Amino acid sequence: MPDLTTNIGGLTLRNPVILASGTVGYGTEYGSLIDLSLVGAIVTKTITLNPREGNRPPRLRETPGGLLNSIGLENVGLEKFLDEKLPMAAGLETELIASIAGADAAEFADLASAVGERDEVSAVEINISCPNVKRARRPLWADPEGIGKVVRSARAATQSTLIVKLSPNVADAQSVAEAAEEAGADALVVANTLTGMRIDVDSMTPALGNVFGGLSGRALLPVNLALTWKIAGSVRLPIIGGGGIASADDALEYILAGATAVQVGTALFKDPGVAASIVHGLTERMIRKEWRTTAEYVGLARKEKEPCLAIKADS
Ligand SMILES: Cc1cc2nc3c(=O)[nH]c(=O)nc-3n(C[C@H](O)[C@H](O)[C@H](O)COP(=O)(O)O)c2cc1C
Secondary structure (H helix, E strand, O other), rough: OOOOOOOOOEEEEOOOOEEEOOOOOHHHHHHHOOHHHHEEEEEEEOOOOEOOOOOOOEEEEEEEEEEEEOOOOEOOOOHHHHHHHHHHHHHHHHHHEEEOOOOOHHHHHHHHHHHHOOOOOEEEEOOOOOOOOOOOOOHHHHHHHHHHHHHHHHHHHOOOOOEOOOOOOOOOHHHHHHHHHHHOOOOEOOOEEEEEEOOOOOEEEEEEOOOOOOEHHHHHHHHHHHHHHHHHOOOOOEEEEEOOOOOOHHHHHHHHHHOOOOEOOOOOHOOHHHHHHHHHHHHOOOOOOHHOEEEHHHHHOOOOOOOOOOHHHHH
């Protein structure tokens, strides 16, 4: 059997398939629907220092090829996460990655320190990319200097593996990725949702209560795949690709572009078993191709085209 073990900045996963933040709650909600022992890790819903109710409804809207959401980081807040959610998630048979979002660098540091020291948590994912929270005109996700500050302060606050989740809503994704790398991130998620909207022509009002939402699902795949390709060529960090993955071949596209692991989100809503099918499909493909380890095919599609720094760093 091929070895699907995957290393993400010091964290070893049994395979490269991770369930994305916001699509599996705090882990326990999906225990009866998904056999978590089959996936590499899950990322819990992004938590903030204080509980948040999120945006006003409607907050979900299907669109051809995808889903628009404007949940707005509804979550239980740090205290309840530490006291109630983490102990409940302790028995889950997979690695737990805790996603956090702060209002500023100091808050990111407090959150990273608090969740990073818990035994249940294997890594911390910094969410700088939620498009559903009101911010100044220049959002954090598009500000390399601001990202540098946030990542540096979180880095100083925890020894845990630090993953930074980037946004596709940027003109220069490479500068943003490089800023996160320089500031001490261990890995990058490429990427979160893309800003979008729909209008209800009968009521002549925006379909989402928040007007704008984040586009996820199939339509996002080519966008985030291109970002993965670009960023894999400009940083040495391991990349977790994601956006629109619904099959093993989709996951493989990200890996061939340079991702070391992948995240699956929206596809779980249609078929909670999809992550296990992806792991199974990747295993079958590896057997057919006689690939013994996942590292063998990371970035394979780009090998002849341009040097993939991520591969060089691994080999
Ligand atoms: C309903 C919903 C809620 C989400 N909430 C979060 C969140 O709290 N934190 C986060 O980092 N990403 C969140 N995301 C983004 C996903 O984690 C993922 O990055 C994105 O949906 C793209 O992957 P997909 O096309 O496989 O869903 C959410 C996505 C959806 C659909």
